[in-house]
Amino acid sequence: MLTLDHLVVVAPDLAEGVAHVHDCLGLAMPEGGHHRQMGTRNHLLRLGDAIFLEVIAVDPEAPASPHARWFGLSDPTKVRADWDSGRRLRGFVVRTDDLDGVLAAHPDLLGQAATMTRGALSWRFGLRPDGAWLADGAAPCVMAWGQSGNPARTMPDLGAQLDALVLTHPDPDAARQLHTALGLAEPPEIIQGDGPRWTARITTPSGSRTLT
Numbered sequence: 001m002l003t004l005d006h007l008v009v010v011a012p013d014l015a016e017g018v019a020h021v022h023d024c025l026g027l028a029m030p031e032g033g034h035h036r037q038m039g040t041r042n043h044l045l046r047l048g049d050a051i052f053l054e055v056i057a058v059d060p061e062a063p064a065s066p067h068a069r070w071f072g073l074s075d076p077t078k079v080r081a082d083w084d085s086g087r088r089l090r091g092f093v094v095r096t097d098d099l100d101g102v103l104a105a106h107p108d109l110l111g112q113a114a115t116m117t118r119g120a121l122s123w124r125f126g127l128r129p130d131g132a133w134l135a136d137g138a139a140p141c142v143m144a145w146g147q148s149g150n151p152a153r154t155m156p157d158l159g160a161q162l163d164a165l166v167l168t169h170p171d172p173d174a175a176r177q178l179h180t181a182l183g184l185a186e187p188p189e190i191i192q193g194d195g196p197r198w199t200a201r202i203t204t205p206s207g208s209r210t211l212t
Helices: 014-025 075-086 099-105 172-182
Strands: 004-011 030-036 041-049 050-056 089-095 112-118 123-126 143-145 161-169 189-192 197-202 208-212
Touching: 004 014, 004 075, 004 161, 014 041, 014 050, 014 208, 030 112, 075 099, 089 197, 099 123, 099 143, 161 172, 172 189
Parallel strands: 004 050, 089 143, 161 189
Antiparallel strands: 004 089, 030 041, 041 050, 041 161, 112 123, 123 143, 161 197, 197 208
16 A cells, blocks of 8 residues: 655745745745756655655755656746646645555656665655646655664654645546555545645644645
């Protein structure tokens, strides 16, 4: 089964992303680090014992990437268009103990395994050759942490807790079928509407807030 690991806000600029989360949740996200293989960097917010929120953007100080960056970040025009249209929470990542098996079952959708690092952390991630979001964000990316496990437990606890993740989609039945085919352990709620577009309901010290 595939288990929800973390939510992803994709920003044209890291400061814009962090400011957006602060506006939505009233919380300042701690810095994460740099991803050498992708030329990106992030900030992270714990949302539970084994789940977190990531804001990620291209690292302007990193060398140009020789391959497509993950989360669609090699297409700055689309990143900005999505951002300006309110599609800021762009999707989520799930984890598995059998990454090779999952990728082999869905090679065209999920891509191939690549090893990623951030500081001392190392993990494997399913990456498409074009680096694009799966089904324009309606389907999750897949990863495996290995023995280190999800790092949320090591992050500062600022009192944020994920309550619900909701996908707005023009064809909810097709989106549900896709999630079922992938084997999501706890599929998100899906409602009819323009999209794909994600919303997360998060409890914070100042009450229930919504992240878009």
